[in-house]
Amino acid sequence: MSKDAILGAIRRGLKRGPLPADQAAMLQGRLATHPRHLIPARSRLPRPQQVALFVRNVEKEFGTVERVPDLAAVPAAVADYLAAQNLPSRFVMAPHAELAGIPWKDRPLLEFEARRAEGSDQVSLQHGYAGIAETGTLMFPSEAGRPVTLNLLPETEIVVLRASRIRGAYEEAWDLLRAESQDTRSGGFMPRNVMLVTGPSRSADIEQTLELGAHGPRRLHVVLVDDDPAALPMADADVAPPVSVPGGPAAPGD
Amino acid sequence: MHVTSPAFKENAARALANPGLQKALGTAKGAFLARRAAAVAALPEFERLREIGRDIKNHTLANLDFYLEAYEAKVKAAGGQVHWCSTADDARATVLAICRRAGARTVTKGKSMISEELGINQHLEAHGIRPVETDLGEYILQLRQEAPSHIIAPAFHLNREDWEADFRRLHTDLPADRVFAERRDIMTEARGKLRGSFLAADVGITGANFLIAETGSSVIVTNEGNGDLTQTLPRVHIALASIEKVVPTLEDATSLLRLLARSATGQDFSVYTTFSTGARREADLDGPEEYHVVLIDNGRSNMIGTDFQEMLRCIRCAACMNHCPVYGVVGGHAYGWVYPGPMGSVLTPSLVGIEKTALLPNASTFCGRCESVCPMKIPLPKMMRHWREREFERHLTPAGIRGNLGAWAFLARRPGLYRLATRAAIGALGLLGRGKGAFRSLPLAGGWTGGRDLPVPEPGGTFMARHAKTRRQRHA
Ligand code: SF4
Numbered sequence: 001m002s003k004d005a006i007l008g009a010i011r012r013g014l015k016r017g018p019l020p021a022d023q024a025a026m027l028q029g030r031l032a033t034h035p036r037h038l039i040p041a042r043s044r045l046p047r048p049q050q051v052a053l054f055v056r057n058v059e060k061e062f063g064t065v066e067r068v069p070d071l072a073a074v075p076a077a078v079a080d081y082l083a084a085q086n087l088p089s090r091f092v093m094a095p096h097a098e099l100a101g102i103p104w105k106d107r108p109l110l111e112f113e114a115r116r117a118e119g120s121d122q123v124s125l126q127h128g129y130a131g132i133a134e135t136g137t138l139m140f141p142s143e144a145g146r147p148v149t150l151n152l153l154p155e156t157e158i159v160v161l162r163a164s165r166i167r168g169a170y171e172e173a174w175d176l177l178r179a180e181s182q183d184t185r186s187g188g189f190m191p192r193n194v195m196l197v198t199g200p201s202r203s204a205d206i207e208q209t210l211e212l213g214a215h216g217p218r219r220l221h222v223v224l225v226d227d228d229p230a231a232l233p234m235a236d237a238d239v240a241p242p243v244s245v246p247g248g249p250a251a252p253g254d
Numbered sequence: 255m256h257v258t259s260p261a262f263k264e265n266a267a268r269a270l271a272n273p274g275l276q277k278a279l280g281t282a283k284g285a286f287l288a289r290r291a292a293a294v295a296a297l298p299e300f301e302r303l304r305e306i307g308r309d310i311k312n313h314t315l316a317n318l319d320f321y322l323e324a325y326e327a328k329v330k331a332a333g334g335q336v337h338w339c340s341t342a343d344d345a346r347a348t349v350l351a352i353c354r355r356a357g358a359r360t361v362t363k364g365k366s367m368i369s370e371e372l373g374i375n376q377h378l379e380a381h382g383i384r385p386v387e388t389d390l391g392e393y394i395l396q397l398r399q400e401a402p403s404h405i406i407a408p409a410f411h412l413n414r415e416d417w418e419a420d421f422r423r424l425h426t427d428l429p430a431d432r433v434f435a436e437r438r439d440i441m442t443e444a445r446g447k448l449r450g451s452f453l454a455a456d457v458g459i460t461g462a463n464f465l466i467a468e469t470g471s472s473v474i475v476t477n478e479g480n481g482d483l484t485q486t487l488p489r490v491h492i493a494l495a496s497i498e499k500v501v502p503t504l505e506d507a508t509s510l511l512r513l514l515a516r517s518a519t520g521q522d523f524s525v526y527t528t529f530s531t532g533a534r535r536e537a538d539l540d541g542p543e544e545y546h547v548v549l550i551d552n553g554r555s556n557m558i559g560t561d562f563q564e565m566l567r568c569i570r571c572a573a574c575m576n577h578c579p580v581y582g583v584v585g586g587h588a589y590g591w592v593y594p595g596p597m598g599s600v601l602t603p604s605l606v607g608i609e610k611t612a613l614l615p616n617a618s619t620f621c622g623r624c625e626s627v628c629p630m631k632i633p634l635p636k637m638m639r640h641w642r643e644r645e646f647e648r649h650l651t652p653a654g655i656r657g658n659l660g661a662w663a664f665l666a667r668r669p670g671l672y673r674l675a676t677r678a679a680i681g682a683l684g685l686l687g688r689g690k691g692a693f694r695s696l697p698l699a700g701g702w703t704g705g706r707d708l709p710v711p712e713p714g715g716t717f718m719a720r721h722a723k724t725r726r727q728r729h730a
Contacts, residue, residue, distance in 0.1 A: 003338035006497060006551045010319045013558030019320050027320050027502075031468050034503035037306045040299045040512070057522075095539075116539040119453050135523040144537035148486050152479055170508045185535050186332040190469040192534060192541050193486070196527040201479040204519065205391035205409050206417060206437045208282040213438075214390060215445060215452075216479025216526070244299050247306070247505075 036171050037247035043134040043168030044242040047231040050133045054166050055224070057136025061199030062212055063220040067163075070225060071098075074160055075107040077223050078125065082110075085219065087156060091123035092116075096145035099127055099160060117149035124150040128161030128222070130173045135198055138222070139173050141181060142193040151195055157217040164228035170196070257606055259590030262613040266584040275585050278411050286576040289520025290627070297516065307513050308631045310506045311567035315558065321467045321500045322549070328470025332532025334545035345550045346377040349459070349492060352546055353383055356490045358456035364474060364481030365389035366461025367405050367570060368494045368550060370592045371605070374459065385459075386451045388480040390444055397424045403586030405593065406518050406572045411585050414440070448480070458484035458542070462495035463569070464510065465547070468503040471529040472547060475514060482526055491542040493530065496550045498566040510569060513629035517571040553605040561640045565600050567630040574624035574634060580617050589614060596624035596634045603641050608648070615641035677716055 011017055019027070045053060055065045068077050082089050093099055095114035104110060117124050127146050130139040138159055142148050151157060167173045181189040201216030212218055226232055258265060269275055294300045314321055326336045339345040349372075353361060361378060363369065363385055375385040375396070387396040391409035395402060397420050402408030409417075418434040421443055434440055460481050462472040472493040474481045485491045501507050515521040534541040557563055575581040575595025586594035591602050591611070599614040615638040624634045 002340040009555035037509040147539040190531040194529040214478035
């Protein structure tokens with residue numbers, strides 16, 4: 001059988017048999033504790049600067065961001081954005097409880113259906129699970145309320161993200177998922193799909209020159225809901241320069 | 255894929271004489287170098303992350319059997335299947351069987367170098383299944399029936415005119431007055447054509463940049479979103495991955511991802527970094543109902559415990575070829591198999607045998623730039639030297655070179671004679687070349703002067719003579 005042949009060849013190369021039980025237990029421990037490595041300094045900032053870094057990085061990657069004070073302000077922000085982009089006021093919305101709770105009837109001209117996306121949808125409104133300031137990245141774990149197709153099929157994706165969900169580094173977003181998510185099928189925390197999205201779709205395949213809007217959305221717009229008083233922009237105070245956090249040893253003896 | 259590496263010299267000569275290719279190489283290269291340099295400069299921890307990346311992969315390779323089994327258990331728990339395949343034949347048969355069970359007629363594909371290595375497209379076509387490449391660069395190459403010339407930018411060798419000409423020739427429904435004034439027009443045409451395929455496909459095949467033992471996930475990294483459409487829309491998703499792609503945890507993968515995009519395209523992070531774990535969950539509204547991982551060895555396990563084990567750290571970022579002066583003038587096709595540039599010169603002999611590929615480890619100036627930019631700190635020049643030694647030991651070196659090397663070795667073991675011979679040679683060259691800066695051609699050295707000039711020795715004698723003189727002066 002191929003499996004035995006492959007494992008056998010690996011072990012021959014390593015000049016040993018299957019790992020002894022104590023060493024296997026040590027590696028199981030490394031998997032269970034998943035130690036962090038060095039985390040770059042750039043995102044180790046006080047909350048207001050961290051959120052500002054997220055916004056800057058989304059914009060650097062050709063996304064756009066609008067900050068609004070609360071969820072009640074989302075319909076107006078979405079309506080204005082669609083009008084400004086000359087887009088129809090119809091969209092497919094993630095069937096997520098948080099989005100369903102938004103007072104959409106304030107903007108009766110907005111039409112939407114809560115479902116997965118189809119090829120004919122032009123605009124999607126997605127629920128942002130978390131933001132990662134380090135690179136302006138959005139995290140979208142799949143679930144019934146957050147279908148993957150909304151990130152892919154429409155030409156324009158609008159994401160509603162709460163500022164309290166912005167973290168500095170990827171590792172912190174993984175820990176958020178570990179703490180909150182329970183996958184019924186595997187018993188672990190990983191849903192079927194997790195997309196980390198940094199800006200709108202693009203390609204540089206033609207003469208190594210960047211063009212936006214390859215197969216995924218051409219526009220990525222984040223409506224950032226300022227639900228975190230500690231993260232509100234503040235006047236430039238004295239901020240200590242960020243320092244990187246060294247990781248621990250990944251395994252005993254590493 | 256058919257191996258044309260034995261014809262490297264002819265391939266390279268043809269490449270140098272191809273003005274279209276030279277133009278494309280010139281345009282493309284500078285962009286990559288500048289973008290990588292800027293991204294690296296903006297992350298002060300980059301050097302330390304390289305060491306961390308190297309250590310993560312070394313740790314994984316030293317325990318590869320353990321991590322592969324741990325990974326498989328997690329995939330199964332998430333409702334996926336792992337198919338272990340020793341050879342390319344096994345892998346092709348496995349992919350075909352899955353496609354047949356799914357009743358597939360059309361298969362969409364995300365960009366995958368291992369798919370090129372296995373020749374998946376040809377195999378599916380031969381059995382009546384239509385594979386559709388969806389990465390923009392791979393798409394035009396499929397139209398042209400060409401192989402990729404670069405591991406992350408498959409159409410590296412094409413100019414915009416080539417794209418337009420091929421679309422006009424092969425998209426027969428295209429109105430004659432359709433303008434392709436801008437790159438965007440080309441992209442829009444491809445996007446429109448491929449939308450139908452994405453929605454119609456029965457199976458989607460992607461590669462994998464990483465496999466994660468902690469969670470049983472496969473990871474793909476793209477900018478276009480084609481890989482995600484490929485693995486999300488069809489009923490069946492097949493991920494092709496070679497055994498060295500596994501890493502222990504999300505934290506390990508995350509650290510490597512910090513290196514990958516910066517080294518590859520000079521982005522801080524690619525647009526889509528996606529983790530797939532098993533089949534669609536009960537409440538999910540989209541995603542594949544079947545999730546298969548085809549886990550491929552195809553020669554890699556034999557590299558473990560050899561001089562070439564470190565090559566298995568490679569994360570396929572392409573920095574080594576982007577910075578390689580040889581790749582920069584001959585392009586990727588000259589290397590004659592799937593993997594070009596320095597990483598290919600080391601990996602290809604390991605996977606297809608040194609007999610057919612002996613010229614590749616010689617396609618190097620040993621300038622060392624590849625190693626200095628490799629995010630995984632792979633000692634590429636050292637490994638190319640290992641291949642050269644083996645090639646020599648196995649008498650694969652042409653007789654002329656062997657004869658000259660033999661004569662040199664005879665002299666090198668006899669220092670007195672060596673000094674005498676070099677003094678005589680350098681004196682003769684100095685006389686011959688007096689008044690010129692360099693030789694454009696030299697008797698018996700056409701192989702050297704065909705591609706470059708040889709500087710005329712400066713007056714002052716051999717290195718040994720000058721060294722001795724300086725020492726005498728210093729001690730005086
Ligand atoms: S050898 Fe190093 S530089 Fe080359 S592709 Fe692999 S990881 Fe990148």
